[in-house]
Amino acid sequence: MRQFLDARRVGHLATADATGAPHVVPVCYAIAGATLYVSIDEKPKRASARPLKRLANIRQNPAVAVTIDRYDEDWRRLGWVMLRGTADILADGDEHDRAQALLRARYPQYAAMRIEALPVIALRIGKATSWGDLTPG
């Protein structure tokens, strides 16, 4: 399962607001121990704008799910891993900085971006489930 997670490049983060209405967006991620880190690399379009919905939802309801999967037109190769648990928002500090270093190591695209001041979502993995073909590649 871990090899599959390391080999994939994009995950999907699902959150829900206080009323249970779901929200799901593609995310970049890195894993260390039993925590999956998700970068926030978008700022609201205007400084006065509301915070990102995914962050507002986590503040209301910390239960989250992240699914990492492979789609292939050969459906024998379909596979997914879903990680569920509770999320912390890391605004700064040692763990925040280590998480950003892991994300930068996995995604060279971040080299051109200033993400240091942006928060990181830390999913404390409580449960991992999977389906299908999890061979990496």
Add this chain to the structure above:
Amino acid sequence: MRQFLDARRVGHLATADATGAPHVVPVCYAIAGATLYVSIDEKPKRASARPLKRLANIRQNPAVAVTIDRYDEDWRRLGWVMLRGTADILADGDEHDRAQALLRARYPQYAAMRIEALPVIALRIGKATSWGDLTPG
């Protein structure tokens, strides 16, 4: 937005249970009018098994989100569309049969599968939001 949705092949369906705990899985989909249909092509592994979590969640809480996105290592090409609304589970009937015909037309893989008796999730789209590059292809 519609051209982007038609060009993509996989979406991610997020549901949440009565406590607001999210769940997200990759899904095949087809769109007609203001409804997005998601096929159920897996049976529980055993006849005695619990129903699929996505269906159990919708029965508890019909609010759902489906996101269709493009990942590309050239991040200028990233883009997503999120459709939110409430879901019906169609067990049979005219709309169920039309939805399965649309899904079969989009996915030739279904030709080898017996999906007629399986339910279809119908997302009544209430809100569509998007981000990034939505050029098809």
